[in-house]
Amino acid sequence: MEKRVLGRTGRPVGVIGLGCWQLGADWGEVSEEQALAILDAAVDAGVTLLDTADVYGDGRSERLVGQLLAKRPDAGLTVATKMGRRADPHVADAYTLDAFRAWTDRSRENLGVDTLDLVQLHCPPTEVFGRDATYEALDTLVAEGRIAAYGVSVETVDEALQAIARPNVASVQIILNIFRRKPLEEVLPAAAEAGVGILARVPLASGLLTGKFDAATTFAADDHRTYNRGGEAFDQGETFSGVPYEVGVAAAQEVARFTPDRATTAQLALRWIVDQPGVTAAIPGASRPEQARNNAAAADLAPLTAEQLDALERVYDERIREHVHGRW
16 A cells, blocks of 8 residues: 655555544444454555544543554554543643643553554644643653654644644644545645645545435434434534535435446545545544455555546535535
């Protein structure tokens, strides 16, 4: 698999990683056996970047990744975790050095490592991005050896631009996919100029961009695609990229028309992300081992043609833009 340097971490990672939210919670039940099989399948397929968080299943996702690290110590893996959503209440004043130490110590234990490869602030209140104290505390964690590097996970382009301007931010994780194009305008160019990595999350718009859903598709009660469509539990943009479900289904069916021969629509959507200048990696999740393998295979597709790119932009402009472009 093609590798790119993950911003200021200096670490090369495959252009298709694995998002490990599904291994923890909020996507329906995934057994431990199944989760470990997904992790093994992804690594066997060339994935070297795993993205998790301390709140995914209250640490379950991190512990499962930790089992993989212990079993495959020579696999050349980079693990990006996240912290901050454990704060209760989730307010800016909760983001302190003492909290950072406690959160990262728990992640180090869960993952079974002395030093975390990359820790990302997990979509904190916007105020956090503007505070010097935030970055001073993160620099302290690096100096103490708790973490090797730090980045941010953001909801909006404005938050991303604030973080990119900070000298030691290694990476920015942001929603970027065929249905969420706004980061192409300012965030990706600014990140490339600053040497900051870009991790594209929600790359398949919570599965919409597989082209397999229709108006009758249902999801489990404990799946965020059931309970967070209107942003009831967390930011609405995390579910179907904030696109109204019926709108997204129709648009995804149109996207599917441009799928290359011997490829899937999901692979087309992932290849679109990899083709965007400034992107380091896309981090799709997987609920089955074959999904992880198929996602990784998107890295083998030829770059999309100008005609395909233009067509996908038209789908966005005509069907999606009005619903999402001004919000995030």
